[in-house]
Amino acid sequence: MSKKTCEYKFHTEFQSHEPEFDYLKSLEIEEKINKIKWCRRQNASHYLLSTNDKTIKLWKVFDKSLKVVAENNLSHDLTPAGAVAGGGMPRAPHLSFRDASSLKLPRLTHHDTVVVAVPRRIYANAHAYHINSISVNSDGETFISSDDLRINLWNLNIQDQSFNIVDIKPANMEELTEVITAAEFHPTSCNWFMYASSKGTIKLADMRQSALCDQHHKQFEQEEDASSRSFFSEIISSISDVRFSNDGRYILSRDYLTVKIWDVNMERQPVKTIPIHEHLRPRLCDTYENDSIFDKFEVVFSGDAENVMTGSYNNNFMIYPSDPNKETEVVLQADKTAFKAKKVGVPTPINSSASTNKKSGSRAGSPAGAGGRMKKETDADQIDFNKKILHMSWHPFEDSIAIAATNNLFVFSAL
Secondary structure (H helix, E strand, C coil): CCCCCCCCCCCCCCCCCCCEEECCCCEEECCCCCEEEECCCCCCCEEEEEECCCCEEEEEEEEEEEEEECCCCCCCCCCHHHCCCCCCCCCCCCCCCCCHHHCCCCCEEEEEEEEEEEEEEEECCCCCCCCCEEEECCCCCEEEEECCCEEEEEECCCCCCEEEEEECCCCCHHHCCCCEEEEEECCCCCCEEEEEECCCCEEEEECCCCCCCCCCCEEECCCCCHHHCCCCHHHHHCCCEEEECCCCCEEEEECCCEEEEEECCCCCCCCEEEECCHHHHHHHHHHHHCCHHHCCCCEEECCCCCEEEEECECCEEEEEECCCCCCEEEEEECCHHHHHCCCECCCEEHHHHHHHHHHHCCCCCCCECCCCECCCCCCHHHCCCCCECCEEEECCCCCEEEEEECCEEEEEECC
């Protein structure tokens, strides 16, 4: 990214949620934001939904004009110098006007413009479990919110009422075998939505079929090889994020080890499976002990659905082509040291990085060659599990991406 041709300025910030305490359950509710979703823009203002574990808020962000009273005929007399002893107001002076044009009436004039965020709706007390997803419908009027066991449907204009459309809570909680991990509306068909589970399944539901969508319309699931099943199989198959492509034709899912691209019309298997953390498969015991195996990585489509992006450790994130016939990856690092070293992402074959490193004697992740080409770290001993890219966003029309790395935000643009 060239500083001369690409510049981003700070716009605004605001406190969305405050820490709370649930006295009935003796539970502290963090202010931490779980999800942010933009609403369709209808005027000069921006609207967005933000949620923590329990409460969803609709925010209006807009430019507010600050106005002050302009000078009038009395302005020069209403000063501390003209004040009456004892702190009282000065006596009104005797003024004479030659004509009407010399009379200055008080009027408001523009002083400054500030960006203001105000909460328009607060949607609370509808989830017994932690909210993991919110998704705005294509109709611009409704949205869904999902927790571990239920999905609720809301109208953006009604904050005290919601409809339960999915409920997987069993009568006996000891019979619980899976939880909902993510949910999203179809980008163009307002009746369709999907939700993913900890069992690695994605279910597509139609709200026109019934009020309670217990019966899914389609189910996307890849059968696991019984010979490779282990203690960690259920954990690593849990889906952390699902996304529709902008045209609604493809579904993108992320679990701990892979990214899968599904065709909506083909349920039996994904059209492409991309290995992300295959080098960690022998070290799953270590990732379980340090809780890294439970990290929830996001995954996103590019605006044209030609590429997908997801994150990893060492502040690395990767971009892959959606085309099943193309097996390349671009590795980038959201780190200030990478910018200083001028490391660049170059498309490389996915399966050749390990063999290339063995031949050259250099470890993955270090600059390779004169160009300082980035490669993904595949040596488990060199991985920093505290530096991870979980959250990201891809501009819907431009080749620009935003990456959250710890307390920094990095913006990459193709120029």
